[in-house]
Amino acid sequence: MSLQPINSLKADISTTSRVDEKYGHLYNVNGYMHYPTGDELGAVYLKKLGPLWYVASVGTGP
Secondary structure, eight states: OOOOHHHHHTSEEEEEEEEETTTEEEEEEESOEETTTTEEOOEEEEEEETTEEEEEEEESOO
16 A cells, blocks of 8 residues: 555545454445546554554555
């Protein structure tokens, strides 16, 4: 996934109650367009590594 910080500011991000042991916390994302592919991302898994969070997986949903 390429970095698109301005695009991410326009997205609507909401948390879910799902926590996957492998991928981490699931967030629903609306309005984030990945311009190189033209696809809209619908889901992002974030995982914590020490004090930092990182994107473990992205896609259209679980």
